[in-house]
Amino acid sequence: MYNNKENINIAILGAGTVGGGVYKLIERMQPEMPDKIGASLTVKKVLVRSLAKERPGFDRNVLTDNWQEILNDPDIDIVVELMGGIEPAGTYIVEALKAGKQVVTANKDLLAECDALVLGTAEEYGRDLIFEAAVAGAIPIIRPLRQSMAGNNITEIMGIVNGTTNYILSKMSETGMGYEEALAQATELGYAEADPTADVEGYDAGRKVAIMSSIAFHSRVTFPQVYTEGITKITAEDIRYAKEFGYVIKLLGVARLTDTGIEVKVHPMLIPKNHSLAAVSDAFNAVFLHGDAMDDITLMGRGAGEFPTASAVMGDIIDVCRNIQWGCCGRLSHECYKDISVKSIGECSSKFFLRLIVEDRPGVLANIAAVLGNNGVSIKKVVQNPKDDTSAELVVITDPVCEKNFSDALSVFNGMSVVKKIAGVIRVY
Amino acid sequence: MYNNKENINIAILGAGTVGGGVYKLIERMQPEMPDKIGASLTVKKVLVRSLAKERPGFDRNVLTDNWQEILNDPDIDIVVELMGGIEPAGTYIVEALKAGKQVVTANKDLLAECDALVLGTAEEYGRDLIFEAAVAGAIPIIRPLRQSMAGNNITEIMGIVNGTTNYILSKMSETGMGYEEALAQATELGYAEADPTADVEGYDAGRKVAIMSSIAFHSRVTFPQVYTEGITKITAEDIRYAKEFGYVIKLLGVARLTDTGIEVKVHPMLIPKNHSLAAVSDAFNAVFLHGDAMDDITLMGRGAGEFPTASAVMGDIIDVCRNIQWGCCGRLSHECYKDISVKSIGECSSKFFLRLIVEDRPGVLANIAAVLGNNGVSIKKVVQNPKDDTSAELVVITDPVCEKNFSDALSVFNGMSVVKKIAGVIRVY
Numbered sequence: 001m002y003n004n005k006e007n008i009n010i011a012i013l014g015a016g017t018v019g020g021g022v023y024k025l026i027e028r029m030q031p032e033m034p035d036k037i038g039a040s041l042t043v044k045k046v047l048v049r050s051l052a053k054e055r056p057g058f059d060r061n062v063l064t065d066n067w068q069e070i071l072n073d074p075d076i077d078i079v080v081e082l083m084g085g086i087e088p089a090g091t092y093i094v095e096a097l098k099a100g101k102q103v104v105t106a107n108k109d110l111l112a113e114c115d116a117l118v119l120g121t122a123e124e125y126g127r128d129l130i131f132e133a134a135v136a137g138a139i140p141i142i143r144p145l146r147q148s149m150a151g152n153n154i155t156e157i158m159g160i161v162n163g164t165t166n167y168i169l170s171k172m173s174e175t176g177m178g179y180e181e182a183l184a185q186a187t188e189l190g191y192a193e194a195d196p197t198a199d200v201e202g203y204d205a206g207r208k209v210a211i212m213s214s215i216a217f218h219s220r221v222t223f224p225q226v227y228t229e230g231i232t233k234i235t236a237e238d239i240r241y242a243k244e245f246g247y248v249i250k251l252l253g254v255a256r257l258t259d260t261g262i263e264v265k266v267h268p269m270l271i272p273k274n275h276s277l278a279a280v281s282d283a284f285n286a287v288f289l290h291g292d293a294m295d296d297i298t299l300m301g302r303g304a305g306e307f308p309t310a311s312a313v314m315g316d317i318i319d320v321c322r323n324i325q326w327g328c329c330g331r332l333s334h335e336c337y338k339d340i341s342v343k344s345i346g347e348c349s350s351k352f353f354l355r356l357i358v359e360d361r362p363g364v365l366a367n368i369a370a371v372l373g374n375n376g377v378s379i380k381k382v383v384q385n386p387k388d389d390t391s392a393e394l395v396v397i398t399d400p401v402c403e404k405n406f407s408d409a410l411s412v413f414n415g416m417s418v419v420k421k422i423a424g425v426i427r428v429y
Numbered sequence: 430m431y432n433n434k435e436n437i438n439i440a441i442l443g444a445g446t447v448g449g450g451v452y453k454l455i456e457r458m459q460p461e462m463p464d465k466i467g468a469s470l471t472v473k474k475v476l477v478r479s480l481a482k483e484r485p486g487f488d489r490n491v492l493t494d495n496w497q498e499i500l501n502d503p504d505i506d507i508v509v510e511l512m513g514g515i516e517p518a519g520t521y522i523v524e525a526l527k528a529g530k531q532v533v534t535a536n537k538d539l540l541a542e543c544d545a546l547v548l549g550t551a552e553e554y555g556r557d558l559i560f561e562a563a564v565a566g567a568i569p570i571i572r573p574l575r576q577s578m579a580g581n582n583i584t585e586i587m588g589i590v591n592g593t594t595n596y597i598l599s600k601m602s603e604t605g606m607g608y609e610e611a612l613a614q615a616t617e618l619g620y621a622e623a624d625p626t627a628d629v630e631g632y633d634a635g636r637k638v639a640i641m642s643s644i645a646f647h648s649r650v651t652f653p654q655v656y657t658e659g660i661t662k663i664t665a666e667d668i669r670y671a672k673e674f675g676y677v678i679k680l681l682g683v684a685r686l687t688d689t690g691i692e693v694k695v696h697p698m699l700i701p702k703n704h705s706l707a708a709v710s711d712a713f714n715a716v717f718l719h720g721d722a723m724d725d726i727t728l729m730g731r732g733a734g735e736f737p738t739a740s741a742v743m744g745d746i747i748d749v750c751r752n753i754q755w756g757c758c759g760r761l762s763h764e765c766y767k768d769i770s771v772k773s774i775g776e777c778s779s780k781f782f783l784r785l786i787v788e789d790r791p792g793v794l795a796n797i798a799a800v801l802g803n804n805g806v807s808i809k810k811v812v813q814n815p816k817d818d819t820s821a822e823l824v825v826i827t828d829p830v831c832e833k834n835f836s837d838a839l840s841v842f843n844g845m846s847v848v849k850k851i852a853g854v855i856r857v858y
Binding site: 021025028029032036132138139140143144147148149150152153274276292293294295296299300301302307308310311312313314315317318323326328331332335 | 450454457458461464465561567568569572573576577578579580581582647703705708720721722723724725726727728729730731734736737739740741742743744746747748751752755756757760761764766
């Protein structure tokens with residue numbers, strides 16, 4: 001059964017932050033590899049876009065800009081894809097799997113959109129294709145879902161899985177600063193990219209939630225099925241009110257298995273101060289899971305960065321090496337053996353925080369309350385404060401309501417002259 | 430490669446809380462097993478001490494009080510040992526492994542004291558012997574240490590791994606009640622056993638820390654090497670002072686890999702209010718880990734109970750089933766490939782919280798400070814309060830100090846007439 005290779009060769013695709021981290025980590029762990037995998041581990045090739053660029057830390061001799069050189073090298077056992085993006089990464093992975101190589105990847109874009117292609121190919125050819133680093137950096141989440149928690153019916157996942165937005169919201173909460181200022185600070189510190197769209201609009205978190213949902217619920221969920229709403233509309237006032245009510249605002253990826261289908265969405269949410277996710281600040285990530293046997297589990301750690309992400313990739317590489325040695329690659333498939341429908345956002349149910357700027361005259365509160373009531377929205381808490389001479393600020397927290405009903409009520413408010421502005425709409429845990 | 434069994438048979442040893450939970454969980458998960466493991470899963474036998482006792486929930490036909498019936502049944506693929514205690518569990522496990530069966534166990538006593546025997550046998554015979562449920566119930570910790578975190582040099586583990594003591598300390602902290610009263614309440618609610626020694630003296634936590642250390646540091650650590658100190662001396666005053674200083678008192682299992690060896694101990698500790706472990710209350714467990722690549726990771730969840738523990742056992746059973754199907758049992762060995770010495774408590778270094786009742790007269794503080802200084806103990810913070818007409822309460826927090834030096838200073842205090850009582854000695858994070 002035991003292959004007993006003396007050396008296992010890998011190729012790394014991409015020499016960026018994570019690629020560099022993995023390269024260094026392999027160098028550092030080299031002396032222990034024979035004990036861990038019964039073989040030495042060698043980085044035989046690193047694929048880069050340009051050979052002209054200086055790559056400090058890399059051995060020049062392993063660099064190549066020619067994918068065919070890797071693909072056609074029968075001595076390369078494992079391809080570690082860290083280029084990101086859909087193409088050419090997707091093509092390379094499929095070609096590598098077909099050529100008999102095992103694959104480790106951290107590519108959430110690819111997995112959340114083209115999972116059927118890459119995972120299907122891995123399954124068809126009996127290869128390993130594993131991707132712990134695609135979600136929540138160093139935090140073990142994909143493997144626990146597949147193994148330690150496999151005896152559960154998982155019904156809920158809530159995750160802070162985007163460090164950039166968590167940094168911005170944490171800063172806003174700590175200092176009272178507005179969104180634009182906090183974003184500028186995050187950009188300056190390198191926490192936000194020059195084009196922060198994928199982070200602040202919730203797309204990055206949405207991809208990670210799609211991947212976790214597929215594995216947890218055993219039913220394929222892809223990124224286009226995830227409802228996403230970012231943090232760009234969150235104001236200092238929203239955060240102040242949330243605090244006053246005992247809540248913290250976080251950008252959460254939420255996936256729930258209900259009797260009527262899967263709910264899967266990313267949006268800002270008010271969560272109670274004492275919830276295990278409320279204390280997760282700055283660039284940390286955390287995932288909260290609920291299963292029928294295990295009850296609640298929270299996993300917390302670094303969601304990004306050179307070495308934390310490399311740590312997850314390295315765990316996958318070691319796992320694949322062990323599988324190669326024992327001849328059991330392809331042992332864990334994607335396991336989407338169910339076919340559960342994904343609900344539209346309108347079919348989901350949520351509690352809402354609603355902040356309205358209204359005309360300050362008698363009867364307005366009654367009007368607003370009537371609109372909510374007519375649309376089946378029940379009020380849990382309401383606070384009214386004077387805003388200026390002619391207007392008042394009305395803050396409502398609702399009971400759980402069908403999203404469609406709530407959005408109908410908002411449409412009515414939009415057409416009412418007494419409602420000057422719908423200033424804030426945020427879901428509540 | 431693929432064994433392709435149509436059915437996998439297991440025997441459960443023990444029909445107590447966890448055994449019952451596993452039995453029910455297997456019934457519940459039955460419809461999904463073909464998708465998960467490519468086979469059905471059958472509980473063929475359950476070993477009980479007495480067949481006379483009523484076992485609601487169990488099929489009478491599977492119950493047996495005869496171990497040989499299980500051992501000699503070639504159709505039983507997996508033995509799930511949930512009896513607890515060293516014997517006869519140890520003998521049964523060794524016999525099962527030799528007879529070609531794979532073993533899942535939750536037996537921390539056995540693993541922390543006779544690991545060399547049972548794990549050695551598994552390795553010699555190439556069997557699976559896995560035990561996620563032995564530490565921290567439903568929380569995935571053993572498997573992540575072996576797989577997801579395998580690319581790290583783990584240097585620190587700090588865990589709240591005993592629910593009973595965490596419940597008692599949480600109650601004391603919330604209500605201001607004393608230790609005896611909180612223990613009585615825990616006993617009444619079923620959180621503490623009739624003889625709570627193993628919990629309140631830190632033995633249970635010590636066993637779990639020994640197991641985690643062996644796997645994290647790749648060097649065998651057994652329970653007798655763990656320094657243990659329980660919570661029986663913690664008073665309401667200690668907790669009040671800790672709060673005043675911004676700390677919470679928790680019973681922690683601590684294991685550190687230092688340049689001079691492994692530190693491994695269980696004792697109460699003052700941890701800062703904002704540390705991820707401080708918020709872990711009641712019967713919850715949590716483990717904080719630090720590795721050179723992953724940085725800090727905290728895993729939190731239910732550490733005990735019928736279904737949370739069964740969840741961990743079930744994850745192990747599913748893992749073993751997959752290994753059986755792929756012919757790769759014994760794939761992950763205990764991996765104690767290093768031989769690192771364990772330091773005595775005197776060689777360890779700690780910060781201390783020290784509460785003394787002293788005579789209230791001039792020069793006493795100077796005396797006390799001199800004794801600390803002479804023994805190399807540097808003071809970080811000191812508070813003196815009047816206690817009664819003739820005595821004062823002196824509370825000191827020290828800088829990190831060699832435990833031997835600190836204990837020498839305590840010996841001096843013991844012989845000083847101005848020191849009426851050493852009222853509290855607790856380590857500080």
